[in-house]
Amino acid sequence: MALAQGSAPALEAPRSRRTRTGNGELWGWLFMRLSGVVLVVLVFGHLFVNLMTGDGISQIDFAFVAGKWASPFWQVWDMLMLWLALLHGGNGIRTIINDYSERQRTRLWLLGALYVGVAVTLLVGTLTITTFDPCIDPASTLSVCQ
Template sequence: MAHGTAAVAKVDSPRSPYVRRKTTRGNYELYSWVFMRASGVVLIVLIFGHLFVNLMVGDGVHAIDFGFVAGKWANPMWQVWDLLMLWLAMIHGTNGVRTIINDYATRDLTRGILKGLLLLAFTVVVVLGTLVIFTFDPCPPDASAELLASFCTA
């Protein structure tokens, strides 16, 4: 390239027929787009329900403590509610970040590394969050009485 000239990318004529440049994996992106819309609607219901119960009912934010969470998670409905909220939010967010990585990471290696890190973060948060929800014991057997919630028998 001579000094003062710039490399010019070849752009197809607007009237030229569309030629698919690379193969696609079926309708994955379409299903991903539909999932984002549907999960967004469900997440709005889950999140506003969560906020209403935690902030508006009873004493509001001042009542949120270990005993409040323990009491909520004693009910399987709230475990499922929080599990759905965790899983949908993580899948929704991960899918959104995956789309951003696809849009802005230009090199295949960079895109692969970023998606791998994203998948690792998703897996760690979902596994740990799910374990916390289902293995949470508000009344551990060897805890001192002053640390236990009021409904626990010491």
């Protein structure tokens, strides 16, 4: 096939059947970078407090968590770490699904499963942190703080 001088073959745009509008991918990319930096601080702070202070890993039990979550600071810290980690990971998996799933139907099912999984985990984790009762004895479900 001979091409006229100065002309190049027409290239099809990648994934032209699926168009995106707006800056959604830009915001997703930016979120991944910023949340990654914040997560490094949150995770290393979490590990330092839980493992390096006191008796190390042997101190982590129900009473340790109850004492830690008695402070609103640690509730917010752990909640922020939970939300950022799940949203950061979910956004990464969303990108992988969009890049590697070829069929539209498969992509929709995978994204739906991802969104449901992230939402349920966020809900259960948030409820666990916000409704945690340190006065419950984990062995008998009796209140011990009367």
